[in-house]
Amino acid sequence: DADVTQTPRNRITKTGKRIMLECSQTKGHDRMYWYRQDPGLGLRLIYYSFDVKDINKGEISDGYSVSRQAQAKFSLSLESAIPNQTALYFCATSDSYSGNTIYFGEGSWLTVV
Amino acid sequence: AQSVTQLDSQVPVFEEAPVELRCNYSSSVSVYLFWYVQYPNQGLQLLLKYLSGSTLVKGINGFEAEFNKSQTSFHLRKPSVHISDTAEYFCAVGSGGYNKLIFGAGTRLAVHP
Numbered sequence: 001d002a003d004v005t006q007t008p009r010n011r012i013t014k015t016g017k018r019i020m021l022e023c024s025q026t027k028g029h030d031r032m033y034w035y036r037q038d039p040g041l042g043l044r045l046i047y048y049s050f051d052v053k054d055i056n057k058g059e060i061s062d063g064y065s066v067s068r069q070a071q072a073k074f075s076l077s078l079e080s081a082i083p084n085q086t087a088l089y090f091c092a093t094s095d096s097y098s099g100n101t102i103y104f105g106e107g108s109w110l111t112v113v
Numbered sequence: 114a115q116s117v118t119q120l121d122s123q124v125p126v127f128e129e130a131p132v133e134l135r136c137n138y139s140s141s142v143s144v145y146l147f148w149y150v151q152y153p154n155q156g157l158q159l160l161l162k163y164l165s166g167s168t169l170v171k172g173i174n175g176f177e178a179e180f181n182k183s184q185t186s187f188h189l190r191k192p193s194v195h196i197s198d199t200a201e202y203f204c205a206v207g208s209g210g211y212n213k214l215i216f217g218a219g220t221r222l223a224v225h226p
Binding site: 033 | 119122149162215218
């Protein structure tokens with residue numbers, strides 16, 4: 001089983017709909033992240049959380065929100081999806097003992113039509 | 114602010130040939146440097162990382178990278194590539210005590226028989 005699990009892995013949604021991407025981890029890490037990957041742009045940080053009570057905006061947080069329900073769970077929401085949010089989304093984790101290494105989930109493909 | 118530039122978006126190479134994927138970074142503080150690999154339809158996997166110490170870092174699958182502070186570079190090399198090395202490679206930079214990485218746009222390595 002994967003240490004960082006994302007659901008759903010693929011989703012097609014309509015413009016204006018609310019969509020939630022969920023992430024859970026079994027690594028016991030306190031830090032969790034949401035990244036977005038677009039061709040030619042690499043990965044860009046949307047939000048990050050260093051513990052359950054800590055939420056921080058990343059480079060591209062507009063149009064997104066997050067919730068850290070527990071140390072192991074971090075969800076990303078698009079309140080009103082738009083087509084340019086079509087992308088591959090990655091959840092990731094780390095902790096202060098992981099040598100600054102970030103561990104990624106397998107990604108969630110989101111298509112907004 | 115930190116940034117990462119991967120100088121080649123695509124690198125075609127024949128099997129068993131050597132390869133170098135170039136990465137330059139900018140930062141006003143001490144940095145940590147990483148190379149991640151993404152195989153088709155998968156998440157990102159850590160290849161190697163530089164935190165401190167020896168500037169030549171060896172990673173998995175026969176890859177290595179050299180940290181050059183004066184040239185602000187962290188190029189990835191492999192002396193002899195295999196078909197299975199076909200993937201996208203991402204360079205990333207982080208700093209300070211927080212695991213917040215900035216990624217480059219990626220280099221797509223295509224190994225041909």
